Structure formats: structure tokens, C-alpha cells
Amino acid sequence: MASITLENVSVSFPVYSASTRSLKNRLIQSATGGQIRADTVSQRISVVQALQDINITLEDGDRLGLIGHNGAGKTTLLRVLGGIYEPNSGRVEVQGSTVPLFDIALGMNQESTGYENIVLRGLFLGLSRKKIHAMMDEIAEFTELGDFLDLPIRTYSAGMQMRLAFAVSTSVVPDILLLDEGIGAGDASFLHKARERLERFTERVSIIVLSSHSEDLVRSMCSKSLLMEHGRVVFAGPTDEALERYRAMRGW
Amino acid sequence: MSTDTQHGESSLLIQLQHGLKREQFERALHDIRTGWKRRELWMTLGLQDVRQRYRRSKLGPFWITLSMAIMVLALGLLYGQIFGQDLHDYLPFLAAGFVIWGLIASLVNDGCQSFILAEGMIRQLNAPLSIYAYRGLWSTLIAFAHNIWVFLGVALWFGVDLNWNLLWVPVALLMLFLNGLWMALFLGLLSARFRDVPLIIGSVVQVLFFITPVIWKPDMLPGRALWLDLNPFYHLVEIMRAPLLGQPPVLGNWLTVIAITIIGWAVALFFYSAYRWRVAYWV
Known part of the structure; x- marks a missing residue:
């Protein structure tokens, strides 16, 4: 409730x-x-x-x-x-x-690898390390970034960083979600897949406030x-x- | 959005009245408790801060160790001459003092920055504020873990009597960090509102370095001046330096440090429960 x-x-x-x-x-x-x-x-x-x-x-x-x-x-x-x-x-x-998602890339570190950033974002969302590792494969697969996940994210394009942030941020379903200007999802080819995930994600949230x-x-x-x-x-x-x-x- | 002006002082007083309610005190305690529970987050952030400073350098964080070693050697040789001290005695004393002073100075100075540096996160993340204080303490501990090797190297080289008194070191370390936490909460809060505070504290710490027996020994003072005992930093340094050098703990030092801890926490808790809710507006 x-x-x-x-x-x-x-x-x-x-x-x-x-x-x-x-x-x-x-x-x-x-x-x-x-x-x-x-x-x-x-x-x-x-x-x-x-x-x-x-x-x-x-x-x-x-x-x-x-x-x-x-x-x-x-x-x-x-x-x-x-x-x-x-x-x-x-x-x-x-x-x-409650999860405020004003900037889905908050706390991401340019020098850390994709995997490390998944952990970092997860910790910011209030998950434990153990939980994040359990979800790691699913998140990694969704981003379609493959071997890039082993590289520091400063080598990523803006769209790739967006994918990563999007994938982690939509992996935990809070009771209350606060959004400022919605959630961006990056490049066009990814957009369709992202929309589906976003729909499944928002359906399970119990209250959403969107500005x-x-x-x-x-x-x-x-x-x-x-x-x-x-x-x-x-x-x-x-x-x-x-x-x-x-x-x-x-x-x- | 309408704007109007009012006296700054009275607004601080209004905020104080709001903050002094009983529930605010409970919230402050809750903040410190739940902050501790988020240690996976602040440990990661603290480690990241240290890494960030030394990234892509060959030695990495061992630059901390190296620069401390150079400092201790250079100053040790120079001041050993000036003061006419036996290096066997003086260099371990100086190394221990320097390492401990580095720890204390960073607790105080970084404590001032705890909330200012976290500006972006504070305004976007609904996490307890205390995690930013813990984060700073964690990077300080990591730096200390690199520095202590300089002392150990010097101690082994000069054959310092490392005995059972060493068991007091972890207790002293815990005590220093307990003080570091209230400093980070209190000074961090104060600095977020008044941006001169970190600068003032910075210069005070610099002066204290010379007043506190770090490069000179207490027994070099003729007639053991009163203001040595009045200097809280002397006691903070001493509870850790004595066991490192194999000397038994001195009751007076410990009692003073315990008093500092209690008073410090009382002041910090008062201000933290009164003004914690304003920090998000101040940064």
C-alpha cells in the first residue's frame, strides 16, 4: 500500500x-x-x-x-x-x-567500467550489492553493450551511456516513482525495446508523479x-x- | 513564484524553532543510523574519491605513501639537526606524529566539505545526509591505511619497541573517527551555510600543526607549558602516538579525548537536528 x-x-x-x-x-x-x-x-x-x-x-x-x-x-x-x-x-x-528519477545517470562515474557503473547506479537506487549481482545478467543483456561493459564508460557514446543508465534505473520497481520530464532512452533503434520495458516498469509502480x-x-x-x-x-x-x-x- | 525579503537572522531563528522539535531530533538520529546501513554505497563512493585523485598515475594511491615518506625523511633530517635530537628517537616520533596529524587534519578539513561536495547528489537523491559524512571518513581511512606503512617502515628500521601497547592503536583510531563523524556532521552543516568556514578552519588547522607537538617533542618545552594541555589536538594525537611508540596510554589524555567526544557529539547533535532539514536548500 x-x-x-x-x-x-x-x-x-x-x-x-x-x-x-x-x-x-x-x-x-x-x-x-x-x-x-x-x-x-x-x-x-x-x-x-x-x-x-x-x-x-x-x-x-x-x-x-x-x-x-x-x-x-x-x-x-x-x-x-x-x-x-x-x-x-x-x-x-x-x-x-520512493525513487526520485530526475537524472537517470546520477552518480555514474566516467572512469569506471560499465559493470562497475551498473553496481554504482544500483547502490544509488538503494539495492544491495548481492541483489545487483543477481540482476546483472539481465541488465547487461538488455543494454546490448556486450564487451563494452568491460570498458570505462568515458569510451561510450552518449547514446550508449543512456542505455546503461536506463537499463539499471528501470530494473527496480519502487512503490512511488517521481519523474522529471520522463525517462530518456537514447537512440532510435533502441527506442522500441526501451518503450516496452518502460511500459512494463511503470505498470508495476503503484504511484507515479510526472512533471x-x-x-x-x-x-x-x-x-x-x-x-x-x-x-x-x-x-x-x-x-x-x-x-x-x-x-x-x-x-x- | 513570489519573492519577498526578510532578515537573514530572523529566518535562521525561525528555522531553529522548527528544527528544535522532538521529532527532528529523532529524525537526526534516524538519519545517522540509516546512513550507516547504506555503507555499501558510501564505501564505494569513498574508494572512488581516492581512486579519482590518482587515476592513470603509475603509482596510484601509493603516491600518498611516497609523499608522506619524503616529507618525514626530509623534515626528520632537518629538524633532527636543528633540535639536536638523536635520530633513533626522533624519526619514529616524527613519523608517527605526521601520520596521525595527516589523519586528524583530513578529518577536520574534509569534514567541512562533506555536504558542499555532494551538492548534486543531495538535491537528487533521497538518501540520509549522513552518508556524505561517512563517505569522507572512509576516504580518510583509506589514505591512513597507505600512510601508516611509512611509520611501520621507520619503526622497523630504527628498532622501535613494538609491544602489547599496540593493542591501544585500534581503540584510539576508533576514537578519532568517532570524533571525525561529529566534525563532518557539524562542520559540514556549518560550511554548507557559511562558505567561509572551510577557509577559516583550513588556516586554523595549519596553525595548530605548529602549536601541537608533531615536529617538536613535549619535553622540549621548558616547564611543560599549560597551553600544551589546553590544546585538544595534543590529546587527540597523543592517544594514538603513545601506543605506536610502545608507550603505555596516559589516563589524562584519554579522559580529555572522551570529554571532547561527548561535548562534540552534544553540540553536533544539537545543530544537526536543528538544521539538517535545511541542508538541501543551502548547498
């Missing part, structure tokens, strides 16, 4: 400049107290209100799309769901194993969507309606 509950979640970001990050400036600031008012104004920290009063409830089988402009708060929301950002206020309750600018992708994967603007949810409901409103918002 996987579930996600967000209640009145708000997130604000401090935006630090070099001067506010400097301990010296902070010390001088506190030493001079409120005396130099004119100066302290320039030392204020800007705060970006990235999410405001978000309420979401998701249960098994839910596929939620997040749509909105750049900077509407989609990625921040994904990070809150993944437990990376703890909100300033509000309640977050997530049940089930994307691609209307087709959201429509094909998600039945429900949230339309976001300025860190707020402007509309929640069927994907088609959300996309329509999004278009109207952009003035189409």
Missing part, C-alpha cells in the same frame, strides 16, 4: 549571495546591530516562495501529472514528495519506497493533473481539462 498525503505544504527558499554566505559579514552585521540601517537593507536575504499551501492525496494506482511554466514549482514539489526538501510548514506523509512540458507525455501517462502557477495549485482534475486551461493561460 503506497500513499501520499500533503497538507498545507509551503516551501520557501533563501537565495544566498556571496555576502550573506560570509561569516565575517554576519558577525559584523550582528556587532553593529541596528545602527547602520542603510547598510543592513542591502544585506537582506531574498526569499523565494516556491510552494504555497499545497494539498495532495494520492493512493495506489494514481498517475499524477504536474504542468506549469518554468519555475511554477513542479520540481520543488517533486523534491518535497521525494523527501529531499522538508517543507517550512505543513505536513507530508509518504508511505512506500513535464510535453503534453503528449502527460496525456499518455497521467489521468489526473495539477496545473501550477507561482507555487500554487491553480487547477486539479482530469488531465485534458488541465491542459486546456494551461493553453488558455499561455494565451493560445
Whole structure:
């Protein structure tokens, strides 16, 4: 049983400049107290209100799309769901194993071989070494990289690296999957095979939250969507309606 | 996205209030515990960090050993002359001191970088933050495993009395790493917010190297000055150096180190439970 509950979640970001990050400036600031008012104004920290009063409830089988402009708060929301950002206020309750797949190549090392990188990616996904070795053959076979797997991946083409990352990342099925702009799969010849695997993979995940600018992708994967603007949810409901409103918002 | 400004100080205080709840303390402990369980990941990352530094070089990580050996020999011969010391005595002392100091300095300095260097991963991976602290400790341990051979070589050459006191070495090592962990959590946190901290700490460590008896012996000080005993790093070095040189452990050194460990952990846990949740925003 996987579930996600967000209640009145708000997130604000401090935006630090070099001067506010400097301990010296902070010390001088506190030493001079409120005396130099004119100066302290320039030392204020800007705060970006990235999410405001978000309420979401998701249960098994839910596929939620997040749509909105750049900077509407989609990625921040994904990070809150993944437990990376703890909100300033509000309640977050997530049940089930969560895997944020924002960058499927995260942690891959250019100097290590393909096999070593399979292990590394697997460890990042929370698998044990033993489990990874048990799945190694299946993953290696899927990548069709053959002997290349014994070479450092800096010798690979971008497409080959993509295949490797894709194969490992889709080998463990989490309860909750968080996606930023879907999962890329590399070159065209591989695409068909990848799509099949991706479908089998996503079918078994119990909750998916997908943030994307691609209307087709959201429509094909998600039945429900949230339309976001300025860190707020402007509309929640069927994907088609959300996309329509999004278009109207952009003035189409 | 709306923006507004507010005073930095008050926002730190608001965060502190949020962070001081009981559940935050439990989460911090949970973070440290589950981080330890992910050791397959951080051991791999730590080893990778060491390899990365020496990749494609002929000697690989044994450059660590070699540069330490050169340093010990060069400084040993020079300062042995300056201080008028018997090399039989002085060189093993210096080798042990250098190796231990290298370990402590790297615990402190790398501790500052634990979260800053992991910026990309922290923002993309929902793993406990403490894994980045453990990762740094692991690379430090690997470097130490390369350095200790320099001391062993010198000790064997000069016939240092290696006796049962050596059994204290692993205990001392454990103690140093226990301190290294709170330093990585606390200094890492502080450095993620205030980017001057690693620079300040770096220069402090450099000064401490000369104040702490590493290249000079405590008995060279006329009348054993008080500030020697007040220097925590003296005790940290001494608990490990004494057994390496075959001397029995000194109670005073151990008690001080135990006190440092307790106080350090108390401070680190306070700040870690108060501000751990902000680290992802700071890096």
C-alpha cells in the first residue's frame, strides 16, 4: 500500500549571495546591530516562495501529472514528495519506497567500467550489492553493450551511456516513482525495446508523479493533473481539462 | 513564484524553532543510523574519491605513501639537526606524529566539505545526509591505511619497541573517527551555510600543526607549558602516538579525548537536528 498525503505544504527558499554566505559579514552585521540601517537593507536575504499551501492525496494506482511554466514549482514539489526538501510548514506523509528519477545517470562515474557503473547506479537506487549481482545478467543483456561493459564508460557514446543508465534505473520497481520530464532512452533503434520495458516498469509502480512540458507525455501517462502557477495549485482534475486551461493561460 | 525579503537572522531563528522539535531530533538520529546501513554505497563512493585523485598515475594511491615518506625523511633530517635530537628517537616520533596529524587534519578539513561536495547528489537523491559524512571518513581511512606503512617502515628500521601497547592503536583510531563523524556532521552543516568556514578552519588547522607537538617533542618545552594541555589536538594525537611508540596510554589524555567526544557529539547533535532539514536548500 503506497500513499501520499500533503497538507498545507509551503516551501520557501533563501537565495544566498556571496555576502550573506560570509561569516565575517554576519558577525559584523550582528556587532553593529541596528545602527547602520542603510547598510543592513542591502544585506537582506531574498526569499523565494516556491510552494504555497499545497494539498495532495494520492493512493495506489494514481498517475499524477504536474504542468506549469518554468519555475511554477513542479520540481520543488517533486523534491518535497521525494523527501529531499522538508517543507517550512505543513505536513507530508509518504508511505512506500520512493525513487526520485530526475537524472537517470546520477552518480555514474566516467572512469569506471560499465559493470562497475551498473553496481554504482544500483547502490544509488538503494539495492544491495548481492541483489545487483543477481540482476546483472539481465541488465547487461538488455543494454546490448556486450564487451563494452568491460570498458570505462568515458569510451561510450552518449547514446550508449543512456542505455546503461536506463537499463539499471528501470530494473527496480519502487512503490512511488517521481519523474522529471520522463525517462530518456537514447537512440532510435533502441527506442522500441526501451518503450516496452518502460511500459512494463511503470505498470508495476503503484504511484507515479510526472512533471513535464510535453503534453503528449502527460496525456499518455497521467489521468489526473495539477496545473501550477507561482507555487500554487491553480487547477486539479482530469488531465485534458488541465491542459486546456494551461493553453488558455499561455494565451493560445 | 513570489519573492519577498526578510532578515537573514530572523529566518535562521525561525528555522531553529522548527528544527528544535522532538521529532527532528529523532529524525537526526534516524538519519545517522540509516546512513550507516547504506555503507555499501558510501564505501564505494569513498574508494572512488581516492581512486579519482590518482587515476592513470603509475603509482596510484601509493603516491600518498611516497609523499608522506619524503616529507618525514626530509623534515626528520632537518629538524633532527636543528633540535639536536638523536635520530633513533626522533624519526619514529616524527613519523608517527605526521601520520596521525595527516589523519586528524583530513578529518577536520574534509569534514567541512562533506555536504558542499555532494551538492548534486543531495538535491537528487533521497538518501540520509549522513552518508556524505561517512563517505569522507572512509576516504580518510583509506589514505591512513597507505600512510601508516611509512611509520611501520621507520619503526622497523630504527628498532622501535613494538609491544602489547599496540593493542591501544585500534581503540584510539576508533576514537578519532568517532570524533571525525561529529566534525563532518557539524562542520559540514556549518560550511554548507557559511562558505567561509572551510577557509577559516583550513588556516586554523595549519596553525595548530605548529602549536601541537608533531615536529617538536613535549619535553622540549621548558616547564611543560599549560597551553600544551589546553590544546585538544595534543590529546587527540597523543592517544594514538603513545601506543605506536610502545608507550603505555596516559589516563589524562584519554579522559580529555572522551570529554571532547561527548561535548562534540552534544553540540553536533544539537545543530544537526536543528538544521539538517535545511541542508538541501543551502548547498
